Amino acid sequence: MPQRKAPCGTYSAYKRHLRNKEKVDAKCRAAQRKHDGTRSTSATARAARAAKPKTPATPPATIELPAPAPSTARTEVVSRLDVLKELLEQQRLLLPTLRQEEPARAYLLMREQRETLREIDEIQNAGASKGATLADQLAEARAARAARAAGA
Ligand SMILES: [Zn+2]
Structure with a gap:
């Protein structure tokens, strides 16, 4: 059973330092020089190779990102919807204050809110009907x- 962690002063340990982005100490630096100089014929190098841990040299560096939205049209609809929802939220937050301070404007805001709601509804329904099947139609x-x- 090979040792999982080679001790310092071996080529394996040297490579482990590199892999772990650790500082290479003098003993391991010497082992690396010896390894390169003797081209792995020494008993130390053979032992080091035998002790080489079976972990991949480089871990996968890239993380797969989710694929972008397939259609830009859909993205536009979504972002417009987001804007409207945010607007609605702002109107919602503003309304209590306006009601107290400027009831006339509060009334207008409520009408505006209804408009926003209707527009959100339309966008959501448009998205749904786009997905509606021909069979439905x-x-x-x-x-x-x-x-x-x-009737006739
Ligand atoms: Zn070392």
Whole structure:
């Protein structure tokens, strides 16, 4: 069973220092020089190689980022929605103060709030209907035709 951690003064330890971004001490520096000079024929180098831990030299450096949103149109809708929601939140926060200090403006703000809400609703419904299937639309058309037929 190979030793997991090579002691200082071995080439393995030298490489471990590099891997761990540790300061290479004199003993390990000497071991590295010896390793390079003798091209690994010494017993020390063979022992060091035998003791080499089976960990990968470099850990995976990159973290996979989530793929960007596939369509820009969808992103625009989302960001517009975000802006409107933020606006609504601001209106919500402002309303109590306005109600006390300027009731007339509070009334206007409430109407504005309703507008914002409706716009949010429209965007959300637009997003939903974009996903609505053709079958839904056909069913609707069929229902309309049936209603007309029943009326005639
Ligand atoms: Zn060392």
